[in-house]
Amino acid sequence: MPATEVGDHQNGDDAETSFIQESHKSNLDVSLNFHDYTCEPVPAPSAIRMIETQTCIPTMTIGTQTESVQTFRSISTQTDTCEQRGIGVQAMLPTLVYEDVMDNPSKLNFYTGIPNKGLFNALFDEMGDMQEKPQTRCRKSSGGRPRALRLIDEFFMVLMRLRLGLLVADLAARFCISQAACSRLLNKWIDYLDMKLDFLIMWPSKSAVKFNMPKLFRDKFPDTRVIIDCTEIKTETPSSLQLKSLMYSDYKSHITWKSLVGISPSGHVTFVSDLWVGSISDKKITNNSGIIDLCEEGDSIMADKGFIISDLTTPKGIKLVIPPFKRGHSKFSKREVQQTRDIANARIHVERQMERIKNFRIVQGVMPITMSSRASKVWKLCAKLTNLQPPLVPH
Incomplete structure (x- = not known):
């Protein structure tokens, strides 16, 4: 057998062996090892907001750490109801949310145009009648899809749209929702805020x-x-x-x-x-x-x-x-x-x-x-x- 073919065969065996050795790790680690990130350094796993769920139950696992669903941001999975198949699914969280910038006034002002956390929270408290829909839980009788984002994340997103002038496609990618859903949310919030914030002028x-x-x-x-x-x-x-x-x-x-x-x-x-x-x-x-x-x-x-x-x-x-x-x-x-x-x-x-x-x-x-x-x-x-x-x- 020519040397080149032997080398190729060995390389294939090494890759297969590496995959078997890495199989006990999370899907995230395997994904990072099997991709060629030569253009820039590989981001730390903690910087990638990926949550793996085995079924639609009140717990989520990130690596080896398990916490209650209530401690995480509301997300939408790709399942229709909780009673469906108990197969593994993946759900992406937004790459940036209010909690990431709320303690940094300069960043908060940059992204939203609101100078500090106190004013942001006071303004958001005025949105009391913009209650979350009943489809927030994964139930068969809820009728319709669950809410993809928390209410505060929707508010944060529309402020980013106004302050930074981001395109709808960009916002949809940042918040891990479809462009159609992002457009509907923006239009809904602009109509609502135009009426709700009249007291500011x-x-x-x-x-x-x-x-x-x-x-x-x-x-x-x-x-x-x-x-x-x-x-x-x-x-x-x-x-x-x-x-x-x-x-x-x-x-x-x-x-x-x-x-x-x-x-x-x-x-x-x-x-x-x-x-x-x-x-x-x-x-x-x-x-x-x-x-x-x-x-x-x-x-x-x-x-x-x-x-x-x-x-x-x-x-x-x-x-x-x-x-x-x-x-x-x-x-x-x-x-x-x-x-x-x-x-x-x-x-x-x-x-x-x-x-x-x-x-x-x-x-x-x-x-x-x-x-x-x-x-x-x-x-x-x-x-x-x-x-x-x-x-x-x-x-």
Whole structure:
């Protein structure tokens, strides 16, 4: 027999012997030994979230350690009912869950946009009416599949979608569920959170605004009720020619959605409009959004030069604070230069707040046109979550 054939035969015997020797180990160890991980180091078995179950009973085995099911995250197995065959099945856990980041504020803020564990838990406690379905147990009479994720993992997943702008396929892989199930969960949670988190953006009373007014406004603009500005979000080009014309923004040279954002002098978001087509003017979106109707006589609205809305505010006794315009070729007077500087120093906070909103990467880049039905809800959710951040303006 040629040497090459002898060598191949011996190598085959060695592999078979190795498999027999390793058979007493877990499937995970055997899987690692039989794969060629030459591109990168082999991950430690503890880093791979694989749980082996022999049957659908209240215990699970990880290697040699056995613990109660209740101590693990809720998972869905590939069995239909508990009474079925007592054969071995495998179920994958999410690669990242809330417990992995809850004690690290910087990581928690990175993944969810919520600065600390206390705020996250307080916010999740508001989801009391989003109870788990009765299909959480593996019972024949339950009707339908068991819940694939815990409620807190679903909440964590939708926050990751908003904060990091992860694709549905990526989230489905991270949380070990199908793309269809992931999409349904995201849509359900966005609709639910849009209604449930309304309390995070509220129109404050005049007395509350004055009580929390920073020194900068108290000294120079004491009647300021709200600071407003508009921002735009890029989106894909629609197929309709009429929509293309309506949504095209000359300012961005792109198809966009446009929204009006209002903040209090203390820097908190107090008003967010729906998303409008990108071609709408600042004056029209201000009028249509209804923010002027929320102000009272004697209030001041601070805005940029583009908000030529004095004909809307003056009849209601509302003062419009905008930088002065140049008159012909004449220069600004010393008083006008100082006024422009003061307004710019005060108005900059609304742009800082909009930057906070756009730190939620789902509204960065180009949003898919398929999200148009929920785009306003997504935008408002991002704005609501920024109010959980520390104040922008020091008191």
